[in-house]
Amino acid sequence: MDPILSGLLKPKSIAIIGASSTPGKIGHTVVKNLLDSGYEGGVYPINPKDEEIMGFKCYRNVKDVPYVVDAAVITVPAKLVLEVTRDCGEKGVKGLIIITSGFAEVGDHETEEALVELAHSYGMRILGPNIVGTLSNSDNLNASFAPFLPLNGKASLVSQSGALLIAMDAASFVRRVGFDKMISIGNMSDVNFSDMIAYLNEDPDTSCISLYVEGLKDGPRFIEEARKATKPIVVLKSGTSAHGAAAAASHTGSLAGAAKIYGAAFRQAGVSQADDLNDLFDRTLVLSLQPRMTGDNLLVLTNGGGVGVLATDAAEKYGLPMKFAPADVQEELKKHMPEFGSAKNPVDMTGMAGNDWYYTTTKFSYAHSWVDGLVVLYCETAMTDPQGIAESIYKGVHESGVTDKPVTVSFVGGERSDKAMAWLVENGIPAYGAPDLAVKAMGTLREDARMVEMSRSSAFLPENVDSAKARKVIAGARANGRAALTEIEAKQVFAAYGMPVTGTELATSEEEAVKFAAQIGYPVVMKIVSPDILHKSDAGAVKVNIKDEKMVREAYKTILDNSLNYKADAFIDGVAIQEMAPWATEVIVGSVNDSTFGPTVMFGLGGIFVEVLKDVTFRVAPISVEEAFTMQGEIKSAAILHGVRGDGPRDKTALAKVLATYAYMIHDLKDEIAESDANPVIVYEEGKGVKVVDARIILTKK
Ligand code: ADP
Numbered sequence: 001m002d003p004i005l006s007g008l009l010k011p012k013s014i015a016i017i018g019a020s021s022t023p024g025k026i027g028h029t030v031v032k033n034l035l036d037s038g039y040e041g042g043v044y045p046i047n048p049k050d051e052e053i054m055g056f057k058c059y060r061n062v063k064d065v066p067y068v069v070d071a072a073v074i075t076v077p078a079k080l081v082l083e084v085t086r087d088c089g090e091k092g093v094k095g096l097i098i099i100t101s102g103f104a105e106v107g108d109h110e111t112e113e114a115l116v117e118l119a120h121s122y123g124m125r126i127l128g129p130n131i132v133g134t135l136s137n138s139d140n141l142n143a144s145f146a147p148f149l150p151l152n153g154k155a156s157l158v159s160q161s162g163a164l165l166i167a168m169d170a171a172s173f174v175r176r177v178g179f180d181k182m183i184s185i186g187n188m189s190d191v192n193f194s195d196m197i198a199y200l201n202e203d204p205d206t207s208c209i210s211l212y213v214e215g216l217k218d219g220p221r222f223i224e225e226a227r228k229a230t231k232p233i234v235v236l237k238s239g240t241s242a243h244g245a246a247a248a249a250s251h252t253g254s255l256a257g258a259a260k261i262y263g264a265a266f267r268q269a270g271v272s273q274a275d276d277l278n279d280l281f282d283r284t285l286v287l288s289l290q291p292r293m294t295g296d297n298l299l300v301l302t303n304g305g306g307v308g309v310l311a312t313d314a315a316e317k318y319g320l321p322m323k324f325a326p327a328d329v330q331e332e333l334k335k336h337m338p339e340f341g342s343a344k345n346p347v348d349m350t351g352m353a354g355n356d357w358y359y360t361t362t363k364f365s366y367a368h369s370w371v372d373g374l375v376v377l378y379c380e381t382a383m384t385d386p387q388g389i390a391e392s393i394y395k396g397v398h399e400s401g402v403t404d405k406p407v408t409v410s411f412v413g414g415e416r417s418d419k420a421m422a423w424l425v426e427n428g429i430p431a432y433g434a435p436d437l438a439v440k441a442m443g444t445l446r447e448d449a450r451m452v453e454m455s456r457s458s459a460f461l462p463e464n465v466d467s468a469k470a471r472k473v474i475a476g477a478r479a480n481g482r483a484a485l486t487e488i489e490a491k492q493v494f495a496a497y498g499m500p501v502t503g504t505e506l507a508t509s510e511e512e513a514v515k516f517a518a519q520i521g522y523p524v525v526m527k528i529v530s531p532d533i534l535h536k537s538d539a540g541a542v543k544v545n546i547k548d549e550k551m552v553r554e555a556y557k558t559i560l561d562n563s564l565n566y567k568a569d570a571f572i573d574g575v576a577i578q579e580m581a582p583w584a585t586e587v588i589v590g591s592v593n594d595s596t597f598g599p600t601v602m603f604g605l606g607g608i609f610v611e612v613l614k615d616v617t618f619r620v621a622p623i624s625v626e627e628a629f630t631m632q633g634e635i636k637s638a639a640i641l642h643g644v645r646g647d648g649p650r651d652k653t654a655l656a657k658v659l660a661t662y663a664y665m666i667h668d669l670k671d672e673i674a675e676s677d678a679n680p681v682i683v684y685e686e687g688k689g690v691k692v693v694d695a696r697i698i699l700t701k702k
């Protein structure tokens with residue numbers, strides 16, 4: 001483990017700079033909290049006025065402390081922080097926990113940067129500023145102004161919001177979700193989420209890393225650290241409003257929202273994303289107590305048909321559709337239910353199920369190789385005792401000898417059930433008050449396993465890439481002072497990466513148009529080529545299905561007329577004559593250069609509805625071919641690619657390759673391409689490939 005971060009988060013001794021004998025002051029609260037939490041390391045209050053605070057000897061300056069100081073909690077006013085940081089550096093402190101606010105969050109980035117620079121010059125790391133502090137049950141450490149340590153458990157929380165951390169600390173008891181550490185990271189001037197993931201992944205007291213994120217500073221590193229982590233990570237990301245609205249020159253620009261890109265990045269990094277605060281607690285509970293679910297077979301045991309049906313619905317919703325249990329499983333389970341029970345799955349033992357049946361069916365099912373995950377449901381009845389049922393389930397799980405498989409529980413009932421569930425959670429079995437939540441928790445464990453598997457697939461490397469050629473085309477446009485490539489140039493760039501684009505020639509006269517059309521072969525498509533007209537059909541400057549010379553001549557005139565009517569001063573390169581691709585399913589592939597994550601590829605169904613329906617999905621580039629397949633299944637209109645109304649299934653393999661190649665291209669050219677799209681890409685039947693018929697690239701500002 002990083003010794004400096006250990007010094008910061010597991011300090012053997014702490015100085016409180018700005019410690020106070022006045023109750024109510026933060027510098028007083030922190031000393032009191034260290035005392036109350038039973039912290040066993042050295043506690044050194046620093047304050048020039050007092051001799052002693054709460055029984056601890058007080059020093060005028062941290063440099064006067066005659067012992068080693070690992071961490072310093074800083075609570076002095078902002079204007080004094082630089083000075084005390086220097087003192088800490090001279091003293092040889094390892095890390096600073098800067099509670100003081102009044103830095104970047106109020107616009108003072110300069111002082112904050114100076115602070116980090118100063119700390120680093122002494123080899124110190126900074127948590128904060130503008131934080132609550134840090135708490136750890138395993139270290140009996142409450143170095144914060146949150147009033148008490150959270151419910152003891154195995155999750156560790158890292159929060160960008162201090163207020164939310166304090167609230168979750170208190171809520172941990174009511175929600176019965178235990179935490180080892182709660183770390184407030186505030187402005188993240190130095191220590192950030194990526195550092196914390198790397199650190200907590202090595203921390204023996206943490207089994208699940210739980211994050212509250214408002215915004216990340218270094219997206220690619222976050223993805224890298226999260227991918228490397230072996231422990232489950234769950235995140236609640238707030239702030240879902242769109243950003244980058246200004247960058248709407250392409251379709252992708254207007255479709256990309258921060259929330260969607262964060263969502264994609266989390267998925268790629270294998271991070272479980274919570275929908276809301278409740279969900280953060282629910283996911284944290286299951287991820288901190290149970291292993292991932294590595295197969296699709298879910299078995300549900302219940303004493304009530306109703307909750308069984310609710311569980312079945314939830315299973316479908318959360319990606320684990322129920323299957324009938326195999327015959328041998330059914331046969332065994334039938335022994336523990338009346339004639340009118342059902343062993344199919346959900347296994348309904350009926351209201352006659354008592355402790356014995358719960359025990360034997362749990363033990364048998366949990367140990368059976370067909371079962372990848374077990375959900376045990378119970379409806380409180382007059383005949384049974386919830387605590388007895390809870391203990392029977394626990395005994396069944398433990399006596400099975402299995403440890404690498406998940407189990408979740410739901411009891412529906414009153415206070416007795418509630419108490420029994422608390423007991424289960426204390427004993428490592430996540431229990432929820434509703435059957436759908438127990439199934440959802442199992443879905444979280446399955447999704448986590450799938451994401452981890454996917455995150456290990458390697459990025460696609462296209463063959464025969466000629467990036468020098470692509471860069472030459474781009475340099476040519478830049479030399480002309482243009483920020484956008486024409487369709488012809490963009491297609492040259494795409495083709496340099498091996499993407500299948502329609503053959504295109506540029507005609508600068510009617511005669512040339514006729515000549516090229518004959519060369520390419522009828523029918524052809526004709527379009528305006530102008531850096532000033534990005535949406536060509538809007539200008540009436542695209543003509544398809546041109547069948548003969550007469551039509552070429554007419555189209556040539558109309559396209560030029562329409563273009564100049566649309567934009568009188570448009571610069572016109574000429575008219576593109578291109579091979580007409582037969583019609584099939586139109587999709588859009590595009591990209592944005594996201595401010596947090598960098599080049600990001602987008603996929604959706606093409607055509608005019610794409611902007612209305614926003615049925616698109618994203619991935620941070622580069623991606624693997626497997627991810628490209630997953631993207632195709634993610635959009636709501638995915639079924640269209642399976643083939644509708646007599647059309648055969650579309651060529652998903654060719655499409656996956658184009659998507660992955662596209663992602664490779666935007667990553668390779670990330671210094672050049674700000675936004676781009678291929679809209680539409682026409683996707684043919686299986687085995688018949690895809691064709692890019694339109695291309696657009698907007699260059700980065702240089
Ligand atoms: P823009 O998006 O700038 O309006 P496009 O080049 O995408 O122009 O052309 C508009 C539409 O014409 C496309 O969505 C597609 O349906 C059709 N189209 C364009 N080029 C071709 C082509 N080479 N083969 C077949 N259809 C085409």
Ligand code: MG
Pocket residue numbers: 679680694
């Ligand atoms: Mg288009």
